[in-house]
Amino acid sequence: MSVDPAARAGYPEHPPRMGFFTDTSVCIGCKACEVACKEWNAVPEDGLALSGMSYDNTVGLGASTWRHVAFIEQSIPVGPPSAAAEGVRWLMSSDVCKHCTESGCLDVCPTGALFRTEFGTVVVQDDVCNGCGYCVGACPFGVIARREEDGQAHKCTLCYDRLGAGMEPACAKACPTDSIQFGPLDELRERAALRVADLRAAGQDHAQLYLNDPDDGIGGGGAFFLLLDEPEVYGLPPDPVVTTRDLPGIWKHVGLAAAGLAAAGLALGLGRRK
Amino acid sequence: MTPEPKGRLKGGPVARGKRRRAEQLMVPEAEFTSYYGRPVIKEPAWGVPDIAGYLFLGGLAGASSVLAAGAHASGYGELARVAKVTALGAISLSAVALVHDLGRPERFANMLRVFKPTSPMSVGSWLLSAYGPLAGAAAVSDLTGILPAAGTAATLGAGLLGPAVATYTAALICDTAVPGWHEGHREMPYLFAGSASCAAAGLGLLTLPPEAARPARTLATLGAPAELAAKRLLLRRLGDIAEPYETGRPGRLLRAAELLTVGGLAGAVLGRRNRAVSALAGASLLAASALTRFGVFEAGLVTARDPKYTIVPQRRRRGMN
Numbered sequence: 001m002s003v004d005p006a007a008r009a010g011y012p013e014h015p016p017r018m019g020f021f022t023d024t025s026v027c028i029g030c031k032a033c034e035v036a037c038k039e040w041n042a043v044p045e046d047g048l049a050l051s052g053m054s055y056d057n058t059v060g061l062g063a064s065t066w067r068h069v070a071f072i073e074q075s076i077p078v079g080p081p082s083a084a085a086e087g088v089r090w091l092m093s094s095d096v097c098k099h100c101t102e103s104g105c106l107d108v109c110p111t112g113a114l115f116r117t118e119f120g121t122v123v124v125q126d127d128v129c130n131g132c133g134y135c136v137g138a139c140p141f142g143v144i145a146r147r148e149e150d151g152q153a154h155k156c157t158l159c160y161d162r163l164g165a166g167m168e169p170a171c172a173k174a175c176p177t178d179s180i181q182f183g184p185l186d187e188l189r190e191r192a193a194l195r196v197a198d199l200r201a202a203g204q205d206h207a208q209l210y211l212n213d214p215d216d217g218i219g220g221g222g223a224f225f226l227l228l229d230e231p232e233v234y235g236l237p238p239d240p241v242v243t244t245r246d247l248p249g250i251w252k253h254v255g256l257a258a259a260g261l262a263a264a265g266l267a268l269g270l271g272r273r274k
Numbered sequence: 275m276t277p278e279p280k281g282r283l284k285g286g287p288v289a290r291g292k293r294r295r296a297e298q299l300m301v302p303e304a305e306f307t308s309y310y311g312r313p314v315i316k317e318p319a320w321g322v323p324d325i326a327g328y329l330f331l332g333g334l335a336g337a338s339s340v341l342a343a344g345a346h347a348s349g350y351g352e353l354a355r356v357a358k359v360t361a362l363g364a365i366s367l368s369a370v371a372l373v374h375d376l377g378r379p380e381r382f383a384n385m386l387r388v389f390k391p392t393s394p395m396s397v398g399s400w401l402l403s404a405y406g407p408l409a410g411a412a413a414v415s416d417l418t419g420i421l422p423a424a425g426t427a428a429t430l431g432a433g434l435l436g437p438a439v440a441t442y443t444a445a446l447i448c449d450t451a452v453p454g455w456h457e458g459h460r461e462m463p464y465l466f467a468g469s470a471s472c473a474a475a476g477l478g479l480l481t482l483p484p485e486a487a488r489p490a491r492t493l494a495t496l497g498a499p500a501e502l503a504a505k506r507l508l509l510r511r512l513g514d515i516a517e518p519y520e521t522g523r524p525g526r527l528l529r530a531a532e533l534l535t536v537g538g539l540a541g542a543v544l545g546r547r548n549r550a551v552s553a554l555a556g557a558s559l560l561a562a563s564a565l566t567r568f569g570v571f572e573a574g575l576v577t578a579r580d581p582k583y584t585i586v587p588q589r590r591r592r593g594m595n
Contacts, residue, residue, distance in 0.1 A: 060312055108395065111384040130376050251445060253461075258442075264340065268343075268493065269344040271348040
């Protein structure tokens with residue numbers, strides 16, 4: 001069942017839900033997306049050290065890295081089976097905020113700094129966030145983080161400003177291979193289904209779509225991916241479930257525990273001093 | 275103490291109780307892949323002294339208000355006063371710790387900008403803003419003798435909100451992607467209620483002669499067993515993810531807490547006529563509560579840092595391992 005997050009957030013009329021389809025099978029690891037994102041959004045420098053993790057020196061998404069290209073080097077057999085030769089398969093994937101249909105960061109934000117846009121995306125308001133850090137621990141993907149310099153939470157806005165002006169996000173604009181595709185989510189899902197079928201027919205047995213399913217643990221991602229291996233290989237959780245799905249149960253147990261403590265207090269109060 | 279080999283995660287009960295299968299207990303060490311060993315989720319941006327301390331202080335305050343109301347109603351005036359002052363002190367320190375932990379402390383008032391039941395922190399902020407003044411009024415009225423009727427009403431009000439203050443912090447930490455907290459959400463509130471009771475009872479026993487602290491002793495005899503039982507159930511539920519609760523620094527904190535809880539309970543019961551034993555028992559219970567909260571907090575952080583605690587249970591949930 002597909003949920004319309006913008007309608008649920010109270011927009012009676014709104015544009016179609018927009019998102020990213022990141023087809024990692026054509027990513028060449030150029031990092032143009034990382035650079036374009038930094039440039040357009042004026043995201044500050046995030047360390048210039050070498051990580052030793054292949055060509056990945058940004059290491060992961062964070063407060064000041066909103067697109068992150070992962071590089072995975074895998075040993076694979078090459079040539080005829082009799083040769084028993086080993087080659088390298090190089091997986092590259094540009095990661096980004098998933099703009100979840102059921103968004104943990106947005107649910108737990110106590111100030112309302114995180115909000116759902118009319119495009120169905122999730123954005124932090126810099127002038128409201130008080131840096132409580134709740135969103136950081138609530139994200140099942142480790143996307144959002146608090147920036148040391150200003151003490152506030154930051155993440156990808158899916159270029160909310162550019163969307164408002166009818167433009168595509170900077171990363172998608174800069175991507176030279178169309179690995180990052182931007183558009184109405186419905187169209188992207190159709191396109192992705194065709195692409196993964198092609199790849200599987202071509203022998204890519206592990207090719208899989210990730211977060212494209214509206215029935216998954218986050219209600220589907222506004223940004224979803226075509227991966228050539230299991231999600232955890234790319235640093236992604238294999239079966240993320242938004243924490244707030246369990247919140248009714250959590251409140252129930254808190255209520256029962258509180259009632260127990262109140263009952264203890266009542267028992268004390270009914271006693272008489274001897 | 276023998277150091278546990280790192281990377282136990284071999285079978286054991288699955289995080290989701292229903293899917294538990296006996297044969298998984300025999301599964302060898304789970305194979306899992308990660309991205310260069312990097313964590314999948316981000317460690318919560320919460321400071322250990324600030325927020326772990328708040329879990330303790332908030333519990334101490336909430337349960338002290340419960341104890342204060344009970345002692346007030348049953349004629350234990352000295353205990354009621356100690357508990358009211360404790361509640362005010364603990365909740366004031368809590369407020370300082372909470373504001374200090376913000377990235378933008380000057381924007382603390384934004385906590386009351388909206389009310390969101392989906393955010394335990396929002397619910398807690400509103401709760402504290404109602405509870406804090408009541409706890410304050412109860413203490414000030416008791417100490418000064420001003421407006422005794424209003425003081426009694428405030429004591430009752432704080433006593434009614436106290437249980438929520440002492441337990442909502444379980445929702446606060448469990449409503450996250452941190453496996454070691456989230457998967458324990460069915461047990462954590464009871465653990466916190468028990469631990470908070472021990473803290474409040476402990477302070478009463480520590481500061482007053484045993485005959486004046488009888489309700490505190492009763493609260494300890496209710497809270498300590500509840501806490502011990504809830505912790506057992508929590509660890510059983512967590513299965514593999516319980517590893518950080520039993521090893522390393524959080525493991526040591528929690529083991530010390532358990533010994534102090536058991537010792538404190540025994541001392542409270544057996545030392546009911548001995549001031550020194552009773553006070554020592556009280557100190558033990560108080561310390562145990564603090565150690566429990568720091569242990570739970572730090573164990574959760576370990577499960578956030580190591581990707582295996584995120585990846586292996588999720589793969590198993592999908593039936594991939």
